Amino acid sequence: xxxxxxxxxxxxxxxxxxxxxxxxxxxxxxxxxxxxxxxxxxxxxxxxxxxxxxxxxxxxxxxxxxxxxxxxxxxxxxxxxxxxxxxxxxxxxxxxxxxxxxxxxxxxxxx
Amino acid sequence: xxxxxxxxxxxxxxxxxxxxxxxxxxxxxxxxxxxxxxxxxxxxxxxxxxxxxxxxxxxxxxxxxxxxxxxxxxxxxxxxxxxxxxxxxxxxxxxxxxxxxxxxxxxxxxxxxx
Numbered sequence: 001x002x003x004x005x006x007x008x009x010x011x012x013x014x015x016x017x018x019x020x021x022x023x024x025x026x027x028x029x030x031x032x033x034x035x036x037x038x039x040x041x042x043x044x045x046x047x048x049x050x051x052x053x054x055x056x057x058x059x060x061x062x063x064x065x066x067x068x069x070x071x072x073x074x075x076x077x078x079x080x081x082x083x084x085x086x087x088x089x090x091x092x093x094x095x096x097x098x099x100x101x102x103x104x105x106x107x108x109x110x111x
Numbered sequence: 112x113x114x115x116x117x118x119x120x121x122x123x124x125x126x127x128x129x130x131x132x133x134x135x136x137x138x139x140x141x142x143x144x145x146x147x148x149x150x151x152x153x154x155x156x157x158x159x160x161x162x163x164x165x166x167x168x169x170x171x172x173x174x175x176x177x178x179x180x181x182x183x184x185x186x187x188x189x190x191x192x193x194x195x196x197x198x199x200x201x202x203x204x205x206x207x208x209x210x211x212x213x214x215x216x217x218x219x220x221x222x223x224x225x
Binding site for chain 1: 146153159169201203213214215219
């Protein structure tokens, strides 16, 4: 699986958009980008995933660069409940369903 | 009731003791996983099972064993607990057809080995 690089931490203001970057310069053509988050020692929660095109769901948007070497998770209107560790994971879609977690980005949403 | 239930939620045990962490699920998923999380770090895969007769080692299986008693139950054992196994343990499930976005995690078991 391709390695990902995320900033260890970031702050954002409540009500503003939170933009979480992820670098995956060694990504292969068959590898998807997945985002999970973990709120205060709870089990991780799936957010969104994508291959090439930008994706949006009720939780977030995922913007993948044209060369696919980096991506950005956007929380459009951050709330205090979005304070969590966010994990960017890159892997083939059919790689045995095993998730490998890196260090993630610790996001603190401030009032 | 939670879809994935882990017991106990918290446990303190002594070095050298055998301890079992249990996981049961009502999702009807065929795949189950055990992860370990140390403070400030991401989750690491210990063991995983794709069906009742399938058990596979993850990246950090030494010192652990598992049992898949039924499709809905997956237990993790520490045969002789040691202090560096102090961690937060998560069970997760997924279905063959839903890929990694279909993971459901339990609430975790906080294990302290003294």
